[in-house]
Amino acid sequence: MNNHDLTRRDLAVVWHPCTQMKDHEHLPMTPIRRGEGVWLEDFDGNRYLDAISSWWVNLFGHANPYINAAIRRQLDDLEHVILAGFTHEPVVRLSERLVAITPPGLSRCFYADNGSAAVEVALKMSFHYWLNRGQKDKTRFICLSNSYHGETLGALAVGDVPLYKSTYGPLLMEVMTVPGPDCFEREPGEDCEQVAERMFEAMEATLARHAHETCAVIVEPLVQCAGGMRMYHPRYLQWLREACDRYGVHLIADEIAVGFGRTGTLFACEQAGISPDFMCLSKGLTGGYLPLSVVLTHDQVYDAFYDEYTRLTAFLHSHSYTANPLACTAALATLDLFERDDVIGRNRRLAAVMAESLAPLKDHPHVADVRQHGMIAAVEMVRNKTTREPYPWQERRGLAIYRHGLKRGALLRPLGNVSYLMPPYVITEEQIRFLAQVMMEGIDLACRD
Incomplete structure (x- = not known):
């Protein structure tokens, strides 16, 4: 089994949620074979850091031994x-x-x-x-x-x-x-x-x-x-x-x-x-x-x-x-x-690292806001920083961040012009800094005219 084979079978029978299925004529599907901790692994051996907790549900990592x-x-x-x-x-x-x-x-x-x-x-x-x-x-x-x-x-x-x-x-x-x-x-x-x-x-x-x-x-x-x-x-x-x-x-x-x-x-x-x-x-x-x-x-x-x-x-x-x-x-x-475990206490320390890592984006010429509540941090891209004029939704700027993230081994799935981090609580400080760097790179790509 490889990514191509499972994708082909999937597209013949599965209708995915929150998806325009025609996108997959040019946007590759990502089949996942296994998960461990913050990581997801596909059938070709590529790994992706799950920055969004698989739609905000995963708290303590994939295949957590205690829950298993x-x-x-x-x-x-x-x-x-x-x-x-x-x-x-x-x-x-x-x-x-x-x-x-x-x-x-x-x-x-x-x-x-x-x-x-x-x-x-x-x-x-x-x-x-x-x-x-x-x-x-x-x-x-x-x-x-x-x-x-x-x-x-x-x-x-x-x-x-x-x-x-x-x-x-x-x-x-x-x-x-x-x-x-x-x-x-x-x-x-x-x-x-x-x-x-x-x-x-x-x-x-x-x-x-x-x-x-x-x-x-x-x-x-x-x-x-x-x-x-x-x-x-x-x-x-x-x-x-x-x-x-x-x-x-x-x-x-x-x-x-x-x-x-x-x-x-x-x-x-x-x-x-x-x-x-x-x-x-x-x-x-x-x-x-x-x-x-x-x-x-x-x-x-x-x-x-x-x-x-x-x-x-x-x-x-x-x-x-x-x-x-x-x-x-x-x-x-x-x-x-x-x-x-002192989960809330550890999360506060991780949240501080998240804030520090994303802080440079406050000065980005196409970022209107960097905001955070605990383990949720978001960065909002705009066409004009002064007036906060948004990018037209039809341009799908966030898609560039998503694609760049996959190339760099990170699952980032922006909401329109808003890129965010909402990772599992077992993430490390080093991994948070990596995600912030990938997000910065993705925003630079997305904001190119």
Whole structure:
């Protein structure tokens, strides 16, 4: 088997995600044979440093020996069982541990298969809560501009990235979109906290006008990942939590991409000192091994569904593979590694190296912004540094960085004109410096006219 043979077979039968398949007439596919630590290896022996954690899921490296061993042990006992009317030890242990480590008050765990499904659960559960409480007018949701919460119809509706959403507009529920606190949009002399304060006025006004018909506000805490790794100040979350309480509206924290240490704390909400009404987790939950997501909520929500069967208040949402024992076991092993090692402390040191390594790009004539929250760092290319005029998306400047990265042995997959690092936590300081150098080279190539 070699790269060419597997690529040929793939293109005959596979339809890849988030891909214009015609691109592969000129853009080579990269077949992967194995992974180890931060490295991926193809069938021809080439290696690629996984700078994006294989779509932000891998925390402790590919083929991690500890997680591998845990899954093997579980495989001998139980591969799967229905979770309606049945239970198993891995889901109980995982739920107990998640309740213990997430923000205070979150006491109940509802499982699904992936991040989009978790968002669907949170949206439906919030609406259903208000319905069970007799508030039938609460049917709408508020989201932030440039937000992204997944690809299923409910999750897509509460997002605001046109690339993903606009095609399916006729199928989506109407939501209220409020200008977000994106610090990239700061005015001269303004810092990120001042941007957050200024932009919160729109959220306050929207809640004051529409709270009576609003189920929940949904946000990605601190980083809007698929929206170009745009970042904002944690004070916004504090003001939002206070306002949701005042107006009687739920707060949904989508920590699918930013949870489990990505932003410098175990959960991004910790940096604001808040507890949401619903917290959606996935991606890093299993260390990048198996599909699993969870929505955590509090007893007030749980109690609104707890009643006699004939009242028809039960939450009937379900998935065939809910809380799969193998996935729960991978998640438990992932949490073990957080407990066993000082992961957050080490990440802070690695994040400092990342900041230092990317700092020279601040002076690049076609870089408008270098930003970072913990183990997420992003560099935004522009045509004009002074005016921040962007490159037209049709030019696909980021593709040049991607191609250059593969030639240099690095998996960098920019979001449009934004190149970013979001690596596994087992990366070394030397490897971070290597990735920064490859990114700089790629940006130089991409910005050539």
